[in-house]
Amino acid sequence: MDDPTEALADRLFRDALGALELFTVYLGERLGLYRALHDGGPATSTELAARTGTAERYVREWLEHHAASGLVEVDDATAAPLERRYLLPAAHVPVLADHDDVRFAAFRAIDIARAARTLPDLVDAFRTGTAPPPLPWEPEGRAAENRVVYLTHLGTDWLPAIPDVDRRLRAQPPARVADLACGMGWSSIAIARAYPLATVDGFDLDAAAIADARRNATSEGLADRVSFEVADVAAPGLSGRYDLVTILEGFHDMARPVDALRAVRTMLTDGGSVVIIDENALDDFTAPAPDMERYHYGWSVVSCLPGAMGDPRTAATGAVMRTATLRRYAEEAGFGTVEVLPIETPAWRFYRLHPTR
Known part of the structure; x- marks a missing residue:
């Protein structure tokens, strides 16, 4: 892209795309959706909701987003919404589901979601030169990312x-x-x-x-x-x-x-x-x-x-x-x-x- 203004606008769109994707990864990690797909195998939205104690309609939207983003796979995109079966590809398990793998990276979504919560306080800290108040570790709990x-x-x-x-x-x-x-x-x-x-x-x-x-x-x-x-x-x-x-x-x-x-x-x-x-x-x-x-x-x-x-x-x-x-x-x-x-x-x-x- 030759126009630097358009290039910057496109960059911010892609940054927003990535941020939104991380927010959905946050949901998958917090709700145990990745682990349930990995441990229980391919699932419809109804089955995954039942495994995780969540609402089917929310889970369906999450699965469709993840399939559209290439984070999970769907067996038949042309099937009716409640009949589509989704799976977590084996190559994605170390990154999204296996907390004992050095490549596990879903914690990044937790970090980003937590950082976003501090931004209003950080605006005030920029003006005063002080520190924003500490952010409680709950509801996520303290991450052991290293x-x-x-x-x-x-x-x-x-x-x-x-x-x-x-x-x-x-x-x-x-x-x-x-x-x-x-x-x-x-x-x-x-x-x-x-x-x-x-x-x-x-x-x-x-x-x-x-x-x-x-x-x-x-x-x-x-x-x-x-x-x-x-x-x-x-x-x-x-x-x-x-x-x-x-x-x-x-x-x-x-x-x-x-x-x-x-x-x-x-x-x-x-x-x-x-x-x-x-x-x-x-x-x-x-x-x-x-x-x-x-x-x-x-x-x-x-x-x-x-x-x-x-x-x-x-x-x-x-x-x-x-x-x-x-x-x-x-x-x-x-x-x-x-x-x-x-x-x-x-x-x-x-x-x-x-x-x-």
Whole structure:
């Protein structure tokens, strides 16, 4: 399309198309429609409504939309509406129905629907420079979107790619790990699973997340080696000596990152390590930018930056934290070097911090 005005109008139409599709994915995930199609096999709208305790007329419209969008398949599009049978293609199961597959992505629809609810408050926050009020996790409940990724890769691929860290976690005496901003604890659990000698202490500001983390550790049979505490890692007084401190996909959200890193320095044993995983932002501002950079910026505007703006001493980092920014924070906190680790994923960058001795 040669006309830039028409091209932009077309882009916004396609963006609206995608947003509406995600809203219907939200319904499919929340109502268990994908799981019912997968577990119970092909169904008419009447059968799927019966399986899920939902209203047939709503389910029929949802199925027709999903078939029109290529998300489900229909056996005979010419059949009468109540006679059409729909199925979830096998290739779509990992993305839409299988919560234990690393490719599961229906959580993105939950994220987008939740973000939309904050927009009126965010308009006010833009005007005042403050933070919008916290959004309750209900009715969806807290998402564990990184759970499968951590359980699949953290202790089996990523930490083993740092040889001396891997050796220490496998050695005697048992290593101690502090997992900061641990959320529901799946990163802590993944480390303990992979390293049977290690003990892991998880810390997070969110009391509800810590309660979930404790339940998760118990259900995984790891409560004897994994513990959780509600704590502000940027506040003074966090005690303990650790061979490894991790901050995984949470550092850019910290309002006072330098204070947090200063606290981390006091927690390290001699030879201890700090590993940070954060967004894989470009080294320099670029416009227009690749899709992943746009994705990070979008979340920064609607979620990550607003979440840090309630602290009067906030660093206001935002999700697009470039390597130079992390280096500056680390230097201010007394770390001598920041190493970018040769571990490659599309979304995340891996750092190791070495303290000045």
